[in-house]
Amino acid sequence: MTESQAARAKAAMQSGDVDGAVNYAREALAAGENGAHRLLALILPLAGHLAEAETHARIATLGGNVEAMDFARLASILSATGDVDGAKENFKRAVEREPTSAVFWNELGVALAPVHQEEAEDALRHAIECGPDIAEIHNNLGNILKAKGDFPGAIASYRAALDLNPDYGDATGNLGVALHLSGRSAEAIDCFQAALKAQPDDARCWTLYGAALALQGQLGAAETAHRRALTLAPVMADAHNNLAIVLKDQGRLDEARESYGRVLSLSPEDAGAHSNLLMCLCYDAGIDAVEMVAAHREWSNRHAPETPVVTFPNSPDPDKILRVGYVSPDFREHSVASFLDTVFAHHDARRVRGFFYSDAAAPDAMTEKLRLHASVWRDVASLNDAKLRDLIIQDEVDVLVDLAGHTANNRLPVFARRAAPIQISWLGYGATTGIPAMDYVLSDEWVDPVGESEDWFTEQILRLPSGFMCYAPPDAPLPQADGGRTPTFGSFNNLSKVNDAVLTLWADILRAAPNARLLLKARQLGDAETIARVRARFQTLGVDSDRLVLHGRLASSKEHLALYGRVDVALDPFPYNGATTTCEALWMGVPVVSLVGDRHVGRFGAGFLNRAGFPEWAVTTRAAYAEMAVRLLAQRPTRSAVRARVAQSPLVDGASFAIALETAYRNVWRRWCSGDARAIENK
Numbered sequence: 115m116t117e118s119q120a121a122r123a124k125a126a127m128q129s130g131d132v133d134g135a136v137n138y139a140r141e142a143l144a145a146g147e148n149g150a151h152r153l154l155a156l157i158l159p160l161a162g163h164l165a166e167a168e169t170h171a172r173i174a175t176l177g178g179n180v181e182a183m184d185f186a187r188l189a190s191i192l193s194a195t196g197d198v199d200g201a202k203e204n205f206k207r208a209v210e211r212e213p214t215s216a217v218f219w220n221e222l223g224v225a226l227a228p229v230h231q232e233e234a235e236d237a238l239r240h241a242i243e244c245g246p247d248i249a250e251i252h253n254n255l256g257n258i259l260k261a262k263g264d265f266p267g268a269i270a271s272y273r274a275a276l277d278l279n280p281d282y283g284d285a286t287g288n289l290g291v292a293l294h295l296s297g298r299s300a301e302a303i304d305c306f307q308a309a310l311k312a313q314p315d316d317a318r319c320w321t322l323y324g325a326a327l328a329l330q331g332q333l334g335a336a337e338t339a340h341r342r343a344l345t346l347a348p349v350m351a352d353a354h355n356n357l358a359i360v361l362k363d364q365g366r367l368d369e370a371r372e373s374y375g376r377v378l379s380l381s382p383e384d385a386g387a388h389s390n391l392l393m394c395l396c397y398d399a400g401i402d403a404v405e406m407v408a409a410h411r412e413w414s415n416r417h418a419p420e421t422p423v424v425t426f427p428n429s430p431d432p433d434k435i436l437r438v439g440y441v442s443p444d445f446r447e448h449s450v451a452s453f454l455d456t457v458f459a460h461h462d463a464r465r466v467r468g469f470f471y472s473d474a475a476a477p478d479a480m481t482e483k484l485r486l487h488a489s490v491w492r493d494v495a496s497l498n499d500a501k502l503r504d505l506i507i508q509d510e511v512d513v514l515v516d517l518a519g520h521t522a523n524n525r526l527p528v529f530a531r532r533a534a535p536i537q538i539s540w541l542g543y544g545a546t547t548g549i550p551a552m553d554y555v556l557s558d559e560w561v562d563p564v565g566e567s568e569d570w571f572t573e574q575i576l577r578l579p580s581g582f583m584c585y586a587p588p589d590a591p592l593p594q595a596d597g598g599r600t601p602t603f604g605s606f607n608n609l610s611k612v613n614d615a616v617l618t619l620w621a622d623i624l625r626a627a628p629n630a631r632l633l634l635k636a637r638q639l640g641d642a643e644t645i646a647r648v649r650a651r652f653q654t655l656g657v658d659s660d661r662l663v664l665h666g667r668l669a670s671s672k673e674h675l676a677l678y679g680r681v682d683v684a685l686d687p688f689p690y691n692g693a694t695t696t697c698e699a700l701w702m703g704v705p706v707v708s709l710v711g712d713r714h715v716g717r718f719g720a721g722f723l724n725r726a727g728f729p730e731w732a733v734t735t736r737a738a739y740a741e742m743a744v745r746l747l748a749q750r751p752t753r754s755a756v757r758a759r760v761a762q763s764p765l766v767d768g769a770s771f772a773i774a775l776e777t778a779y780r781n782v783w784r785r786w787c788s789g790d791a792r793a794i795e796n797k
Contacts, residue, residue, distance in 0.1 A: 120147050123157060132160045155187050159194065167191050175204075182211035186218050193225040201225040202233075209240075216245025224254055227261070231496065234258050249278035253285045256292065263475060263495035265296035283312045287319050290326065297476040299329040317347035321356050328360050331666055334643030336360045351381040355390065362394050363638050364647070365609050370394050385417040385527060389520035396544050396715055397610055399689040403569040403713070410548025411572065413520070418530030421551045426535050428510050432787040436466045436779055439511035439534060441502075442542065443473035443495075443523035447480045447671075449694040450517060450542050455480075456586035456768030457775060458487035465776050469509055471502065473523055499527040506533040513779050516552070519543020535786050539573060541583065544690065544715035546571040554782060556775075558582045560721035561714055570713055576778050580764040581725045584771035585697040587761075588671065592703050592753045593679025601747050602663070604633040604681030604704070606674075606695045609644070611687040612636075614651070619736050620685060621655035623743045630747060633663040633681055635674075640666025678702035683746045691718035700726055700760050703753020707743045708732045727759045 123138035135157045143150035151170040158167035171188035174180070189204035205222035212218055219241035226234035238255040245251060256271030272289035275282055290305030306323035313319060324339030340357035343350060358373035374391035377384060395401050395409055428437075444450040461468055467489040474481050475495055485491050490509070494502050502525060506514060514534035518524040519542050529537050532551040539547050540556040547555075555573040558581045567575060603623065605612065612634075624632060638644045649659045668674045675698065684699040686692050686708035696719055699706050708719025710732050720732040731746070733739050760766060 118142065118147055119145055120149060120153055123153055127157055127160070132157070136161050136163070152184060152187075155184075155191070159191055164191055164195050168195070175207075182208040182215065182218065185211070186221060189225060190221065193221075198225060198229050202230070205237075214244050216241045216248055216251060219244055220248070220251045220254060223251075223258070227254075227258055231258055231262055235262075247278060249275040249282050249285065252278065253282065253288060256285070256288055260288070260292050260295070261496060263493065265292050265476065268292040269296070281312060283309055283316070286312070287316070287322065290319075291322055294322065294326045294329070295475050297478075299326045302326040303330065315346055317343040317350055317353065320346065321350065321353040324353075324360070325356050328356075328363065331637050331640030333360050333364055333638055333641040337364075349380055351377045351384060351387070354380065355384070355387045358387075358390065358394075362390075362397075362610055363608075364644055365612060365638075367394060367397055367610070367613070382416065385413070386522075386524075388413050388417065389524060389526070390522075392520045392545070392548075393543075397613065397690050399613070399615065406570060406713075407546055407548065407572060410520075410546050412548070413526075414530060414548045414550060418527060418549065418551075421530065421532050424507070424532055426507065426510075428512055428535055430787040432780075432784040435464065436776075436783055437469055437510055437512045438466045438779055439469040439471060439506055439509065439514040440517055441471045441473070441506075441514065441525050441528065442517035443475070443525075444517065444521075444542065445470065445472040445481050445484045446474045446476065446478050451480050451484065452586055452694045452697065453541055453583045454517075454586075455483060455487075456766070457584055457772050458484060460768045460772035461487065462772065462776060463489070466779065469506075469511055471506065471525075473525065475523070499525060499531075503528045503531055503533045512536065512783055513538060515540050516547070517542040519545070519547055536782050538576070538782075544718075545713075546573060548572055556582045556778070557714065558721060560724050561717045563717075566712075567714065576782070578771075578774045578778060580767070580770060580774055581721055583693070583721070584764075584768055585701070585722075585766050586768065587701045587766055588675060588698075590672070590675040590702065592757060593676065595753075596679070599680070601627070601630045601682050602633050602680055603627075603630060603683050603685050603743065603747065604635070604678075604699075605685045605687065605692075606635040606677075606698070607687050607692045609634075609636040609638040609648075611690045611692070613687070616687045617651055618655060619740060621652060621657045623685070623740050624657050624661060626740060626744050627747055631661045631663060632657075632685075633665070633677075635665040635668075635677060637667040639664045675702060678704050682750055683707060683743055685743060686719045689713060689716040691715060693718050693722075696722050697765070700728075700765075701757060703756040705746045705750055705756060706731060707739055707746065709736065709739045710734050722765060725765045726763045728756075 119138045119142035123135045123142060126134035126138055139153045139157050151173040155167050155171035155174050168191050171191050174184045175188055185204045186208040189201040193201035205225055208218045219237050223234045223237035223241060226237060235258045238251060241251045252271045252275035256268045259271060260268035269292045272285050275285040286305055286309040290302045293305060294302035303326045306319055306326060309319050320339050320343035324336040327336035327339060337360050340353050343353040354373050354377045358370045361370035361373060371394055374387060377387040392410055392413060469490045470488040471492050471494045473495045511534045513536045515538045516529055517540060519539060521542055526547060529552055530549045537552050538554045538556060539552050552573050554576045555571055557575050558577050562575050620632060624630060645664050652662060678699060681704050684704045684706040686696060686706055688709045689711045691708055696706050708723060710720045711717055723729055723732045733742050
């Protein structure tokens with residue numbers, strides 16, 4: 115009996131000869147063999163001929179002998195072409211014919227996942243009901259839950275997949291990602307190590323492993339992991355980005371900028387990596403106003419070249435209760451939250467309603483504390499930028515405030531396409547956003563003096579009369595006096611701020627105070643390689659290692675604050691001053707010496723010290739900085755005196771600050787209602 119062309123096609127496909135299989139299947143169609151359309155719909159996608167495959171798949175779904183698999187095959191082809199709605203329709207036809215098919219329900223869920231998450235989750239849960247012992251389905255459900263920000267649910271699903279198949283490498287890696295995103299980086303490291311043991315050449319897993327190591331402060335090991343990923347996949351943009359983050363955290367800013375440049379050459383549309391590069395520039399004393407603004411404008415030109423014209427439904431009533439929206443990934447235990455809680459607690463419900471749009475991936479106790487202050491709270495981590503923008507417009511927010519700038523997990527693309535009549539940048543970022551649709555930036559006369567700061571911003575500067583940040587002091591006792599220990603200078607700032615010029619000046623101070631030592635605390639100093647680098651640099655500057663006390667991350671905020679009891683004078687870095695660390699030091703009774711710079715982040719210290727009642731501690735030259743540090747070490751005020759003055763200062767007066775902030779909102783709103791061009795047109 116002569117072998118049919120269809121049989122030859124199937125044999126060729128099984129042997130891996132896809133081109134031969136396609137030719138035989140076409141001959142089967144020409145010969146009028148039964149099932150030829152069905153066969154071509156199966157084989158053509160393997161050869162990349164999706165359009166032709168779709169034609170034959172549609173024909174296979176016609177007539178009286180149609181099977182559920184015919185609809186499923188057409189759906190798979192449509193899914194591959196990006197036609198999610200078409201895939202959805204045909205997978206539904208498949209499950210209507212075979213409602214207990216776990217495979218079809220699973221494929222429906224996977225097809226729906228990119229744009230219909232809720233329906234995808236429902237489909238995958240149906241699949242699990244039909245086939246509870248299929249590990250792949252549990253893994254797919256975990257992916258949906260992870261995308262929605264439901265990390266506990268995702269972790270449970272991945273663990274279920276691994277219970278069924280302990281060697282399931284994808285589920286192991288995905289579990290690591292979910293643990294990492296939920297802040298459980300130590301557990302994530304174990305998962306990535308297991309995944310890499312099974313798949314040692316998985317570049318993606320290597321760089322995810324590196325990211326988890328970095329969060330644990332293991333920067334040297336993290337760098338090694340990212341470089342291993344790049345050895346395996348030299349053009350992996352994510353690995354270059356993750357390596358740049360580690361280099362920046364180590365204070366290796368030039369190398370970090372080079373790595374970010376590679377990311378953007380490989381993936382020029384990566385807005386997040388571009389924001390990371392801009393954040394890196396904020397630490398660079400060599401960048402002037404023209405360069406800084408130009409770099410930020412480039413972000414806007416590349417990622418949001420046009421702002422759509424929007425007709426907002428908001429009532430232009432100048433005296434109505436304002437709807438003020440706050441957008442942040444940092445409604446959690448984060449330095450930004452140190453300046454939010456007391457302000458939100460004092461918002462006047464007769465003047466404003468607070469709409470909080472939280473991107474916090476791992477909510478915590480601070481999240482719940484801030485939630486209590488919201489008129490409307492929305493968890494938006496699972497929403498893309500377009501959907502978040504639509505939601506904000508639907509909420510009729512009058513004044514929308516960005517609290518992240520170009521920091522991690524920002525939503526600047528939402529602001530770039532304008533989501534509210536008035537948009538303001540505040541608090542979370544130390545430079546301009548560069549976005550034409552960002553109308554204002556909040557500041558004050560100390561941080562951005564009139565006539566000296568305008569060139570640093572594309573936004574109009576709104577100066578609050580008593581300062582633009584209000585600190586919420588922690589409930590922590592003053593440290594007990596310890597007159598018997600070695601006099602100690604200290605800095606608890608991010609090591610990225612501690613550049614070579616800062617180290618050189620601090621070394622000069624230690625030489626001028628030969629009996630003193632320097633205590634540095636930073637999360638990066640939990641890493642042995644970073645510690646060795648810092649000690650070696652001080653050694654070249656003439657400071658012996660035994661005069662340095664280096665601390666990494668501590669287990670609790672209580673321990674962190676208690677460590678200020680071992681510091682007599684705090685040293686502020688430059689050109690990027692401390693913020694939370696400066697306020698903490700003052701509250702714990704520690705004098706702070708700050709060098710006044712030429713830019714927003716370089717005047718934070720001056721702003722805090724002037725408002726706290728210690729303007730003389732903000733100096734204008736490096737020589738004066740060293741002199742003040744040594745003088746304060748010898749003639750320092752008592753801790754109780756420092757705290758008492760801070761406690762009575764505008765720096766911690768949340769009630770007055772909230773009034774000033776609400777007044778600023780009201781003023782710009784009235785401008786918008788009156789048709790002021792600044793408030794209603796893009797700049």
